[in-house]
Amino acid sequence: MPLLQYREAIRQALAEELTRDPNVVVMGEEVAQFHGAYKVTEGLLEKFGPKRIVDTPISEAGFIGMGIGASMLGVRPVIELMFWSFYSVAFDQILNNAANVRYMSGGQICCPIVIRGPANGGTNVGATHSHTTENVLAHHPGVKVVVPSTAYDAKGLLKSAIRDNDPVMFLENTMLYGDKGEVPADDYLIPLGKADVKREGTDLTIVSYGRAVIQSLAAANILQQEHNISAEVVDLRSIRPLDMDTVLASVRKTHRVLVVEEQKPFCGVGGQLTYMIQSEAFDELDGPIARLCTIDAPAIYSPPVEIEQLPNPQRILKAAIEALD
């Protein structure tokens, strides 16, 4: 099976869907001639031409709102946000218009739009460029939220997202763009709302998503090798819809839970997850649910300290051992 970078897997998904459906349009800042700020869309302009691959001005409220309007007429825009952090200037378009227009019209309209781009810290770009927005987005009924952790997942999930008739927010990670994984060249789909057990284990369930899954897997290896602890790592892949069945099955197996998220704790995804696990599997738990998040401050610039602010294998390891105490 070919080894592809995460960014190449996303590019392959875009190319396959552009080929399959003439209504798919890729647009965003620097996606065409510049080949994408992170080179995700490299070569697409040359292959599909300027009608399908569209450079936009720096005008997120304008082009995202425009994409939503076009999607109401059946165009299927896949819009790149150079950083998800910039969603704040398009907040009204995404979370009033895309999220609500179906409801407010009594179900007469759907918005088959995908908004994709990186949402992560760890790149020393300071607080304005390091927002993780999945909790804010998923708070709004009407949108779907996907956070892939691997190249394989990114391709299969993005293809599903583009074919979805609801607005899908697709959160990538600049720290993963260069990571390689096995990606079939064929047309495969991963349904949204289907979690994946990335590592089997018996002593502890680590529930995570996005790059925190990769960090959790590294921590799980150390737990196994140095502490003889067998951790199961559940990758949610999709925040909304959310696959609680897979989470609860793992909890019933290990009876201990650590939630790991690259996200500040207050009103975060892990808070909801923790509530649901205790509510639905209280009798299965042998201890309180533990949670490891980004340390609760704006994203720091200072490179060595930012590593400490985010979930990392050492912090996860410590949290896992404490959870088992």
Next chain:
Amino acid sequence: MSKKTSATEEGRSDPGTGKPGHAEAPVNAALSASQKVDLYRLMVRIRRFEERSLRAYQAKKIGGFLHLYIGQEAVAVGCCSLMGKDDHVITAYRDHGHAIAVGMELNPLMAELYGKATGCSKGKGGSMHFFDPARNYWGGHGVVGGQVPLGAGLAYGLKYKGLKGACMTFMGDGAVNQGAVHEAYNLAALWDLPVIFVIENNGYSMGTSQARSSAGDLARRAEGYGMAWGTCDGHDLYEVRAFMAPFLEKARAQCKPAVVEIRTYRYRGHSVADPDNTYRAKAEIEEYRRTKDPIQVFQGILLAEKVLDEAAAEKIDAEARAEADVSADFAEASPFPTAADLQKDVYWESDNPSQRKSGGRLFFN
């Protein structure tokens, strides 16, 4: 080119005649007598619907806000009467007039105001959120200026699909200072989108007059984007149609956008929650009503043209009142949605479970 815009501008003292030339504009000369009467009837139906909804609001049948279109009827009817099958409309929260102008029936509109399941949005949208995509009517949007990029997007969709249509994107004069509006202007001009941005200038953004909120001429801002622009008065239906038709034609044929400002006036407050006694003089309203009322103006024109007589005008009015009353009866008799309806119409997938591809939970209770 642009006249100074003022709601207190001296108007004609005789509302019975249109401005010379507009009746002869090709788009108006082509109207049959019955088509003219139909346009008149549409304006009367809007007026009577709005008046009836105000009474229902005062009787506490309607919740939330109610932004009435009374006084502005010639704008929506004039513009929407020019729509071809691939022309589209989107507007802000003062949206009842446009809904009726594109052909929506009164019953589902009044039922929507009453919050009933038979409403055009099943009672989920309310006054500010009327929709009828089957009639190319895309709402009905509550946040000032927020609908304007969507209008550019509808135009983008038309162009992408090779359809020769245009999207009329309405906004109020209070919207022109919102960033999203300017972003949409830029994209429309940059990409030659077939969109006409229609500023319905009723003189006030809520309680703040144009003089206190906007620098310069509103439509002229289009020059900064290299876009065509123009202004006209919105009291004479013929004038609105004569003015709009060339812009629409250029948008359809050449994908050329434009910003137009149509000067109009609202008789009622910003919403019914507006006591309307702090920011304008009653005499100003009376002056407009006396000299520029769009229904009176067009009635005068049609009487002079002898396509309408007093008896026919009275009959139209009586029918419109009766129709509005019937819509209120319909709304009253209709059921409310239930709590079980709350989570319908949120996701396409959950509304179409047999075609659902995703797994997992979409709702969290």
